[in-house]
Amino acid sequence: MDTIEAIKSRRSVREFTDDDVSDEVIELIIDAGRWAPSGLNNQAWRFIIIRDPDIKEGISKLTHYGRIIKNAPVLIAVFLDNDQMYDYTKDVQSIGACIQNMLLAIHSLGLGGVWLGEILKNKEMVNKALGAPDSYALMAVIALGHPDEGNRVSERKDIYSLVFRERFGSGW
Template identity: 35%
Template structure:
């Protein structure tokens, strides 16, 4: 598992190889294993593989253009009917999305977390593109594909960010 964590990168260039359904299913299984407040599991997903919809989702904001090159885009949604404690769903969906990204690496796929929530303009744009009922809150877009970039390990460990017991300043 540590190798998967170390090899996860935000990849924005994908080739044209089709993403297998069974890999998408395994990715979603991993996403749903995330912890959630009071076991509420407030997430739902839309698998988008229609090229026109993918192109429209790539227009969500200026940092989403690369979605257009992906074969599949998973839309991570919060379901308001399962928001038990105010604000906890945001953490729940964060954990869920991280699981999704890690399993994508495990499946040999590339991905990139494209934020939607909390920007109202982005939320409403995605809601309109997908004709979502109000009970769903678009949280993130995760394009999936086979990488057209070289993935290299980048050591992000920084011992200066580790503190014991009490914070004593720098």
């Protein structure tokens, strides 16, 4: 799949079939994430893979999107390891790039995924439920699996409404 096509056709998927996702595919997804850029190449991201229904049930109670947490075959909790941090802002930006790489990999593999951020309001309780080290700061949970049937559309603002300074070339 062409990169631009993947970026434009990826959608957040919140409904999944019961089909399993193999460990090999999960490894490909995490591998895509680890190739994101990071300041000083510190790669301060860390991951916890969650498949256990009891753990999913527990953390589903910590977010408004508990239904998605419970129904996704796989969750990947994405953390910033504060012990490996270089610069907080740059490292958080790197985590965002890492998550986007993973979402694009999920899409390119014919799977569906969604970036869940609302769960961060209870990040300390999520960390405890997952047994995450104290140095790990939860950044997001990615829910993924085989997408259930559905028509997913998304709108974007007109590109010209997003450029505010020094318009370049014709049309800008």
